[in-house]
Amino acid sequence: MPVRADDLSGTAAPGDPSPPPGQLIIGRFDQRPPYAVNRPDGADSWLFTWTTGGGGVVRQGAAGTLAHPGDLVVLGPGVPQHYAVGPGAAHWAFWWVHCQPRASWAAWLRPYEIGDRVYAVAPVSDGSRERVDTAFRRMLADARWTGEGAPPPSDGAPVDGEVAVAHGTAARELALCSLEEVVLLTAARAEPHRSDTDPRVRRAQDLITADPGAPHTVRSLAERVALSPSRFAHLFTEQVGHSPMRALLHARLLHAARLLEATELPVERVATASGFGSPFHFSRVFRQRYGVPPGAYRQTLRDGG
Structure with a gap:
């Protein structure tokens, strides 16, 4: 559901930094009001958020959207951004990833741009939602892989506030593969055909x-x-x-x-x-x-x- 940027509160802390574009950082938060992040100069990297509970509100430039469970919201770099627990929501539980996406994802996300490099993807089916959540869990585990032995298991329940940085090339590429699955399951597979298309x-x-x-x-x-x-x-x-x-x-x-x-x-x-x-x-x-x-x-x- 699109919202006007002017409707958002200005409670964010000033100048929250963002990771550099070369890194991949993934985490899961379950935040309560007055949680908010404000980046007046925008982020250096792309931000992918996947809401699992409660609700959030996201603004970038003049564009804004609410984030409900099952929504993928993607923010491109270089545009002032602000996101927070949604109006009237008791909390906002969400996965988030800062990274540099693969070039091929642009075509999948483009139909969902609502302005100022904000991409709001409609929810997918319940079956796909479970698979998306599994992909995020695997991403969190793979980001910790050192390149030796097998990657860590991804079957444990994520802890609120848990964050991982993919330092090695192998860990980063594995995590990007899981994020690509998320984009495919949401943007590429959920892309709506025009209702009047034969x-x-x-x-x-x-x-x-x-x-x-x-x-x-x-x-x-x-x-x-x-x-x-x-x-x-x-x-x-x-x-x-x-x-x-x-x-x-x-x-x-x-x-x-x-x-x-x-x-x-x-x-x-x-x-x-x-x-x-x-x-x-x-x-x-x-x-x-x-x-x-x-x-x-x-x-x-x-x-x-």
């Missing part, structure tokens, strides 16, 4: 998203949804705003970006696995989308850029 168009979108590297064509997709190619292409473009092949290209580029982030596959194999027949064509369109060629994109992530 179910055949939604089905085609799901087919593209599920396997972007497959040899999809307008004809093959049209056959899967029982439409003629011309009717399918017209209906898809009319309702989505771009052609089926444009949607496929976007999905393939996102898939390629994730492979570059998470694997050591050579660029040529990334291109093939993402459905591109020519590595040269892949490099050209990838650079158009992400601003750098595939190899430089991977190296930038490794360098922490």
Whole structure:
């Protein structure tokens, strides 16, 4: 439920610091009034919050939202922010993570931006909510891993105020994998289709998203949804705003970006696995989308850029 920023109280302590962007810090709080955090200059890192009980209120710039159980609220860096126990709420229980997110998450969060780099994702189903909570517990445990032996178990109940910092590269990457699962289960999987979208168009979108590297064509997709190619292409473009092949290209580029982030596959194999027949064509369109060629994109992530 969106709220006006002017409706929030100004009870926060001034100048609460935020972690630097290179760190991943995760914790779980259960706070009571007058808990509030105020950052007049914004945060240096991204902040992900997942509410499990009570309620919070979040403001960043001119945008604001209430945080109810099951809500994922994400705040981008560089914009003045304030968050607190929600109006009338007895407490606010929530997981939180400060980190630098993976580049591929931007497309999943973009539909939920309500202004000033605030992303408010609607609640997911109860079954997915349990899995999201499990992912946060695993994230907390993995952040403590030293890289030796097995990561700590994640089956214990989290303690209020418990905080972990992922110091090592392995611990940070494992924690990011769990956070990516959270984003997928909420933003990517809960993304609402327009209510007036034809179910055949939604089905085609799901087919593209599920396997972007497959040899999809307008004809093959049209056959899967029982439409003629011309009717399918017209209906898809009319309702989505771009052609089926444009949607496929976007999905393939996102898939390629994730492979570059998470694997050591050579660029040529990334291109093939993402459905591109020519590595040269892949490099050209990838650079158009992400601003750098595939190899430089991977190296930038490794360098922490």
